[in-house]
Amino acid sequence: MSESLSTYDTAKLQIINRLAILCTGLLITLSVLNIIFGNYIGIVIDLVTLILVPIPVLILNNRKRYEQAMYVFLMGYHVLVVTGSYHAIWEGRANEVENFLFPGAIAIIILLNGVGRHLSFLLNFVALVSLNYLRFVFTGKSMAPEFYQLLAMIIVTYIGVYYFIVFFKNQLIAALEKSERLNNQLINKEQALLDSNKSKDRLFSIVAHDLRSPLALVQGLLDPSILNSLEKEKYMEYLSTIRARIGILQETMTNLLSWAQSQLGSLKVNPGNVGLDAEIHSIIDLFADMTKSKGIEITRSGDINSNVYADKNHLNVIVRNIIHNAIKFTPSGGNIKVNVKANGDSVCIAVADSGSGIDDVTKRSILQSKLMESGTGTDGERGSGVGLSFCQDLLIKNHGILKIKDGEPKGAIFEIYLPQEKVAEEVG
Incomplete structure (x- = not known):
């Protein structure tokens, strides 16, 4: 039947x-x-x-x-x-x-x-x-x-x-x-409840592992017996490592708190005209230590001086997560290209890396805003699995679109589409 x-x-x-x-x-x-x-x-x-x-x-x-x-x-x-x-x-x-x-x-x-x-x-x-x-x-x-x-x-x-x-x-x-x-x-409510429980279990896993492990490492690096035995040059290297680990922790905590706010419906959107040049430049500077340690070069091109109409904090989270993901999965000596192209009523921010690419299952999970198991980066980097999925939520709230494509000959390309300033003025 x-x-x-x-x-x-x-x-x-x-x-x-x-x-x-x-x-x-x-x-x-x-x-x-x-x-x-x-x-x-x-x-x-x-x-x-x-x-x-x-x-x-x-x-x-x-x-x-x-x-x-x-x-x-x-x-x-x-x-x-x-x-x-x-x-x-x-x-x-x-x-x-x-x-x-x-x-x-x-x-x-x-x-x-x-x-x-x-x-x-x-x-x-x-x-x-x-x-x-x-x-x-x-x-x-x-x-x-x-x-x-x-x-x-x-x-x-x-x-x-x-x-x-x-x-x-x-x-x-x-x-x-x-x-x-x-x-x-x-049936739909039951499925939503099951998804919610899975998300809750995933969050507990993140707190138990992805936050606890880096904290333990930082704690070990701050051991006085170790620090006192280091020479000045080695000491500075240790400080750089600690700074990078704390930066990852801060990034993970920001994503988790923002994602939790969105799930509770308390995440507000305050759109405005945002210049891409300054935002992208500040994000690249934020990851300077990571790119330097992996020997990765990030280049910018295209209509970099374009403006978009979006929530500035949301835009920062979106671009920061995508660039961080590109750094994470790009091997040492690789390159990342950030290209901005204004087209009609929208602006496309494309982030292309030279990593191993992304499979179709992960693409669907990201585009459906699903929490997923975080992969391990080329240098053993860990993440929460929240960042990219959360980006899709933020883009929808800001009337944007996310597309994920395979790079040529390898790698992945994340394309962020957001409305331009003139579109926002017409809507407003």
């Missing part, structure tokens, strides 16, 4: 399958009875119907061609009843097979919708009236009052049945649709 079917469609499918199985058993039983009573024409009708209706219906349903199966069943059922009734009338047998059209009318109302339902219901009604009229004609009572009484009863019954079944069917469908909507909402 297809999972894409609604509850109502699934119920219709189950009804058709059960009726087809019931019809198969009924036809086999009728065939046996007709053999016993020597009704060979009835045997032929039963066997032909068995081959042309129940079996094809079950096959079509098995192949997920539900609509076709439904129409084959209804059409075959009505052909069987009309043919059997006409045969009984012709032979003068008063078994009134035509009355089986009435359950067919109910099935039409339940299973069909729209024009198909109206037309099929009308044809069912005409067939029932016509067959009853033929029965009265063959018995010589075509103008008898009983026929008109029967006709009036059929009309009233059909109108009543049609009205009440359609009414309750619509009520049932509305209730089922509401139930499905509520069920989907519950």
Whole structure:
């Protein structure tokens, strides 16, 4: 059974399958009875119907061609009843097979919708009236009052049945649709809760490992017995290492606190016109020790003097995290290129590194703002796994877009698109 079917469609499918199985058993039983009573024409009708209706219906349903199966069943059922009734009338047998059209009318109302339902219901009604009229004609009572009484009863019954079944069917469908909507909402909320728990577990992991380990290292570096035994030159190298470690800790803490604010809904956006030249220059200076220790060269190019309309602090976090990520995964002696290009109403800040690149799973996690396991940099650098995912949140709040591409011949390219100053003035 297809999972894409609604509850109502699934119920219709189950009804058709059960009726087809019931019809198969009924036809086999009728065939046996007709053999016993020597009704060979009835045997032929039963066997032909068995081959042309129940079996094809079950096959079509098995192949997920539900609509076709439904129409084959209804059409075959009505052909069987009309043919059997006409045969009984012709032979003068008063078994009134035509009355089986009435359950067919109910099935039409339940299973069909729209024009198909109206037309099929009308044809069912005409067939029932016509067959009853033929029965009265063959018995010589075509103008008898009983026929008109029967006709009036059929009309009233059909109108009543049609009205009440359609009414309750619509009520049932509305209730089922509401139930499905509520069920989907519950599923979405359950998934959101699971994601929230995963994020919480991830944060505990960050605090327990990614913050604790660097703190322990800094504590070890500040051991007086070690510092007192160092020469001045070695001492300065130690200070540089401590500064770099504290910088990483500060970066991680800033990301964690900002991300927590965004999750709590308390992160506000204060947009304004921000010059990219000064911002990018200050961020590159911030990572001077890291780039120097790895021998990485960062170059700037393009429309570096462009302005964007964004929250200055958010812009700093976004660009800082992306450049820091590029440094982390760029090998010693590599290079990072920061290119700014003004294009129409937006500005693109592209950060391209010469690292090993980024896989598709990680790309999707970043673009979907998911917390993820932080990778280890080329010099064993660790991170929180929050920074890049948080960048996507901040960009959305600032009406920006993040794109991640593969570099040529290797590496990764992060493209940040933000509105220009003139766009902001028009919006404001």
